[in-house]
Each structure stands twice: as structure tokens, then as C-alpha cells.
Amino acid sequence: MTEFAIEAVGLRKSFKGHEALCGLHLTVPQGCIFGFLGRNGAGKTTTIRILMGLAKADQGSARIFGMAPGDGTSGAALLRRIGFVTEDKELYPYMTVAEIIRFSRPFFPKWRGDLERRYLNVFDLPPNKKISDLSKGMRSKLMLLLAISHGAELLVLDEPTDGLDPVALEEVLRELVALSASDGTTIFFSSHQLAEVEQIADQIAIIDQGRAIVGGALEDLKRRYQRICVVFADGVRGDIRWADGAEHIRREGRMVSILAGRNVEAIMAQARSLPGTIVERYPVTLKELFLDHMRAN
């Protein structure tokens, strides 16, 4: 049995000459909450479509629980273990909330009636309301209910909090953490909301232009990356060749801001050795990490 819920190796995918994925590598350990970050058009949804068997990679391979996603009986068996929330949160508009639950239930032998009732209540979903009359936020909650209630071992959530108000957002995040903790469900979610990813994710990957540029356990990344601010009393003179590990360097007036991925002490020592400098270091937030990598890329 594989220790990874998701393994993608060298995924490549092009659309009409545009490379959406350029050799993406991704591993998602079982039982973790994995935040999948990137700008619009970075390749997040394409990756998710490949993982769900909706599209095929031009090169590379994707495995979920060690199995290849796709059509056929093995693909269908795999889908029984995955809960999916789509990017646009569209469900059959002519059904009511109760009808779509009744419709979905027989497809999943491990359907959890207790979770269904719990999330109907927690998410305040009106059973007799038509899906076409629900807001996007309510449809997000309904899709989450459907994904969670079928007893999925892996939730693949494409922008799951899109359209949610702050109260509902908190509710959903809390429930996802609780689900992962209580049932060991692996949660793989893409998002633009860095604060919410930082709040619940154990692991992250940042992708840009179809490649993973940063990845790993969030706590490790935060420990590893440090912001070093060097203030030059007389202004910055010439170009400074910083020690290895200084990944992104930004000059702002008399200050140089360095995002260091390693050798933090060496870079600090180098900065202190320069005449007339004040050197400080700060922990980085996920937002800073993300923005710095985006700027550099």
C-alpha cells in the first residue's frame, strides 16, 4: 500500500500550443491537508482534471492511492474513494438539495447518513430548495456535503471556499480540519486564499507556469525561509554578491530585503560585516513566501 494519496510525476499538458503543465511533480501524503497554490492559469485546475481522470496528461503519470485515474471499472472504483468539489460548483439545477442527496447516495456503498445529517444542519442547507435557487456559497457547501458524506478517503477540492462569507468560511475550514483529524481523510485543495491555506494546511505546493516551485510541510517551509532586512545608513553602494541561500533580493531605498531559503546565519553575518548596516530577521508568512516566488518567477 502506498503512503501517498496522490503522486504525480513529470506531468505535461498542452492546449493549442500553450503548455499548461511543464513536468509537474507532486506528492501528497495520506492523511494530510494539502494546499495547492498558484496564480490564475498556473495549472491548478488542469492538474485536478488529470487527477480526476477528466483529462489525460501528454507525458508523465498521475496515481491516486497507487492507481491510475481514468475511465473504466478501475477508474470508477477509484472515484468511489474520492470526493470532488468542482471549480464552478455546478450541480443539476433542476433537483432540490434533498433530491441530489437521494440521487448521489446509491452510488456510494459507504455513504455516511450521520455525516449527511450533520452537514445539512451545520451548513444550514434547505432540503427542499432547488439547486438553481442556491447561491454559489450554498452550492459550495452542498458539494462539500456530497463529497464528505460518501465516506471518501480523499477530498479533491477546487477552490472549495469560493463564494463563502467569512462566517461560512470559518465553518467549512473547521469542519475540514475536524474531518481530517477524526477520519484520517486526505484533503487536497486548491485556493487563492493564502490566509485560509495557512490556517489549515499541513503541506503545500506553490505552482507557477505549470511547475511546482515550492513544496513541503508548511511548518518546515516557515522554519526554513527567513526574511533578512538590511538597512544601509549611507545607502546601498553597488551590487552585493550575497552568500548562497539568498533566493530573492529586493532593494527598496536604503533597505535590502532578502528571502533566504538556507544559510540564514551566513547571510546575516555577511550583512553585518558590511559598513553601516542594521540587520534584522523575521519569520515569513505564507503570503510573503508566495508573493516573493511569484515576483521572482
Add this chain to the structure above:
Amino acid sequence: MLWLKAWYETRFRLLLVVVATLVISAVASDSGPASANILPKGLEATTLIGASVLAAIMLAGAGIKTQPAGFRPTKGLHGSMYYTLSLPVTRSRLFSVRVSLGLAETALVHVLACCAVWLVRPGIRLNAAPSDMFRHGVAAFFCVAAVYSLGVFFATFLDDLYQTWATMFTVMAAIVILNRVPLPPSLDAFLVLSRASPLITHTMPWFAIATLLGLSAMLLLISVRIIRSREY
């Protein structure tokens, strides 16, 4: 449950087509003796069987796409296909359920249309036995099923509106071509509805039926292959 979904998505179309068939039947109703003369021309039966062809085009399955379930425009139909595709069901099964239900509904409309022909056209009753009408109904259904399969085939890569137009144009083009190319009546599939109808020949057009069956099977097999290999 896939049957229920397919039923939700087709019931209003079915209702519309049944109403259209009944209206056409009422309009075409004729008890005058002149109508008896029309039958030998082979056009009489086609008047109402046309309703079956119309039904086949209207009810042609959308493959695995979600279709509108009512008369009002609805948002979110296209996107909900992703939910369908995330269900633990093969695409072939999704396709076969939708196609089977649409075909069953088309058959129902066809039976209605045949009964209507028999009831409202005394000319047919004068010239043919009920068994001939039954044979005509069976033979014509294979023609209707071929039109339905054509609609299904177009639905695998065209949107609803274009699918309907493409099916209609292809059927019209086939009729025009077959009128100009002299094929033996036993092979000319469209003659099942007119000159080769059992109402006139009093025999089953087996060759035409075999041709239509082969055509339908081929179109459905190609459609299922497209759906299985397509990216969404």
C-alpha cells in the same frame, strides 16, 4: 438513479413531442374518400411518421452532458457534467442509460404516431390490414432509430442547437441523395417510410432494416468511443 436523472432531463421534451404528435394527428385527420387515393403514392404514412423522426431528433441523447429539465433557461448545466463524471460510474454506462431512455421515449412517440395514422386516416384502413400497419410501425422504427443514433452521434461533439440542425441537415441531405441515386428499394433505408413500406408492399423490408440497424449500431459505437476517449 441515472435513469431518474435522464428522465428529469427528457420528460418536458417528451411531453412537448407527444403534444406535437397529437396536434399533427388532429390537423392531419381526414375522413374524406379522397385520402384513399393518396396511399399508393406512399406519402400518406410519412405525414405522421414524420412526427417520430422529429421526436428522434428532439429526444436524441446528449451523451453524458446535462440537459435542461424544463422550459425556462437554466444556468449551470454544462458545469454539472463534471459532477456526473465524478460519480463512480463508467462513461459507457452513463451514455447507455441516457441513450436507452431517449430511445424508449422515441419508441413511445412512434407508437403514438402509428396509432394516430391508423385512427385518423381511413384511407390506410381501407388499403391495409392491421398486421401491415404493425409491420410498417416496426420497419419505420428502425429508420427513426437511425435518425436518433445520428442525433446522439452529433451530440458527442456539438452543442444542443447545432446537434439538432446537423441531424436535420444530414437527414435531408440523405433523402435528397437517395432520391437521385437509384438504389434497389430493399436497400434504400428511407423507402421504409414510403414506397417500401409494408403498408404498400405487404412484406417486411428486411434488407433496409438490416442496413438501418447496422448504421445505428455503427453510429452508437463511434459515439461511445468518442465519449470514452474525450477530455472534459
